[in-house]
Amino acid sequence: MRRLNAPALMALLVLLAMLPAANAGALGPRKPWFGGVYAGFCGFSEPTDLPAAAYLEAGVFVEPFASRFLNPALSCGLLLPVSPPEPEGLRLQLGAELSLLDLPAPFVKRRFYISGAFSPAVGGEYLLHPGTGAQSFAVVFSPLRFRVADAVFSLGSLRLFLGERGRPAGWGLTLFRAALFVL
């Protein structure tokens, strides 16, 4: 089987992710943003076969709708082991996320002087090593997730990796992730 050209695939996905931005204006003032960039700090347990390290995740995302319930978003990016830098830990990252609901979070305004909403989410993530073709799939739970102005912040998101026949194959933890709408 012919191996995928991972960098070209990545570039294509980034371009595809950015194409719909042209329609963002039609959504009206309630939804001025369409997509943006994200970055986070995460790590993985031993059974995931990812090297022990602190990882930086970064990429682009689109969230085309403004629904307060079951609002979907797609993302693609890179997972980079930064401490220590381990090349075998590099992964392409494709994700789909569903914001379950947006609830007013008055304590955010009390604490940070800006309105915010509590917005827990669930999702799935596909990871692919561009060289070896090693791949894995994880279900992502983000219980502490907040929408604040033009950003979405997640704390303590949990990844549950699934192996053969859906059996647990390790876990991952994102300490902090920020997604900023820029498109």
Added chain:
Amino acid sequence: MGWNKRRGIPRAGAAGALALAGLVLSAAALFAPVGAHGQSPALGLTVSTNTSSPFARPADPVVPPGLYWRAGVAWLPGRHLEVELYHVAQMTPRFYSEVLFGASAGYWILQRRRTSYLNMVADAGLLYGLDGTVLLNLKLCPAVFGSPAYGSAERFFTLGLLYDVEGRRAFFQLQLLALTLYL
């Protein structure tokens, strides 16, 4: 910390309970009413990412690679000083398998006033591992946004040096993001 290797999922234990207690305390601080802060001395709860890397990769690192977090309590007497008690724990690959306890004394370079929002902090401290490891720590945070008067403070790109007293080795340290909630 118990560990179920077959499933790759940590079992609950004393360290897990400690982590959970810390998370609950942090969450409680987030919901706590804001109003008394700004008075001196102030008390805060701090959580942050914590990455440390040796300058040269040793065969037996004092701080094993992985994702670490740091959580503690800060006390801020006067307009410049800050005293902090905290712990640094490995989150992945083995949840709470490595724990260091630390104390530090910091100096806010600009005076903390009701209207001051930007600042820088330098601090010196000591970390003690349960296996007897002793590390000296020097840090500088060039970007502190907020203060006790605002109820919270975010710190970005804290750079530090860790020195292993017994092994006579130095480590580079980065705390990408830290959040302090003042009570």
